[in-house]
Amino acid sequence: MFGSVKSWLPAAFAAFAISLTSMPQAVAQAPSWADPELLAKGRAEGTLTVYGSMNEQEAQPYWKLFSDATGIKVDYVRSSDTGLLSRIAIESRAGKSVFDVIMTTAVSKLPDRLLKQFDLKEANTIIPQAIDKNRRWYGVYANYNTPAINTKLVDLKNAPKTFEEFAARTDFAGKVAIDPNDSQWVYAMFQHYGEAKARKLITDMMTNLKIVKLDGHLALARAIGLGEYAATPNNYTNLTINVGMAGNPTDWWVIEPIAVFFGQVGISETAPHPNAALLAANFALSREAQTQLTKAGRIPVRKDVTPNPANLYERFGKAPIITVTFSPDDEKKWKAITQQLLGR
Secondary structure (H helix, E strand, O other): OEEEEEOOOOHHHOOEEEEEOOOOOOOOOOOOOOOHHHHHHHHHHOEEEEEEOOOHHHHHHHHHHHHHHHOOEEEEEEOOHHHHHHHHHHHHHOOOOOOOEEEEOOHHHOOHHHEOOOOOHHHHHEOHHHEOOOOOOEEEEEEEEEEEEEOOOOOHHHOOOOHHHHHHOHHHOOOEEEOOOOHHHHHHHHHHHOHHHHHHHHHHHHHHOOOEEOOOHHHHHHHHHOOOOOEEEEEEHHHHHHHHHOOOOEEEOOOOOEEEEEEEEEEEOOOOOHHHHHHHHHHHOOHHHHHHHHOOOOEEOEOOOOOOOOOHHHHHOOOOEEEOOOOHHHHHHHHHHHHHHHOO
C-alpha cells in the first residue's frame, strides 16, 4: 500500500516525500534483475531513500514495481534538478548521509566524491552512450531534443525544415516559446554548425520571432498542446509525446541536429542502505522498469524495449544525434552561453 504524500522539506526545494510501503504476502523468488544474495541483503536493510525529479504520477507506479518485487520500502523525495543538487550540497557540508539513490538528468553534475563507482548486470542491455566511463552513473531514459508544434495552429507538413527557415517564419512572431535553460540544445547547435553559425541561427530566431521565454520543459509542452503558443524550436521529445498522449493536438518533427542527454541513476558514496541502492539501480535498467517508463512517453535506453510510439527512431531518420553530458565545469560554461543567447 502507499503511505501519505507529505511535504517536509524546506519550501525552496519544493519537494515531496512519498512512502511506498508495498508489503506483498510473500516475495516468492528473486526477479531476473536481482542477484539473490544481494536481494537478501537489501531486504535486511528494509528501506531505500530515492531522490528524483520524476513527477509523482510516474514515480508511484514505477517504484511500486520495485517494492512489490523486493519487499523493500521506498521513500521518494522529489524536486527539480537544481533543488536536489542544492539539498545534496547542504547535506554534504553538514556531513549527513540521507539519500541512497539519485535519479535525475543532473547526476553527472555532482562531484565524483559524492557518487559510488558501481557495476550493474543489466548495463549490457543499454546503449553504450548511456554508460558513464567512470561507472558513477548509468542512463535510465533518453531526453531527445526536437521542435514541436500545436497541430491545430500549424500543419506539420508546412513546419520549417531548417532553422534558417524557422527564423524566417515571421508569421510565427509572438507565437513561439522556448525554455531559456536549453544548454544541451545550444551545445549541440554549436557542435553541429560551428559557433558563428549557431549564434546567428539562434539570435535570428529569438529576434525575428520574438520568442517568449517559458521556464520548465513540461510547462512548455503543455502550453504548446493547449495552443497558448504555436511552436517551439526545441523541447524534449518525450514531453511532447506525453502531452499528445493526453489528447492534446501537438506533435514533433526533426531539424538537425538532435541533442540527447540522459536521465541518470547514481548511488551515494555514503548510502545508508548500499545493497538496496544497488538493487534499485539495477532495477532501473531492467526490462520491467524500462517498459514502465514508456507508458508516460519516456524513451528507454534498453535495446530490447520498444519506445512509445514504436516508430520513434524511424522518425529520427538519418539526422545526426549529438550526445551531451555536462561535468560541473561544462555546466557553468554552457549555462553562461545559453543565458547570453536565450536570455532570462
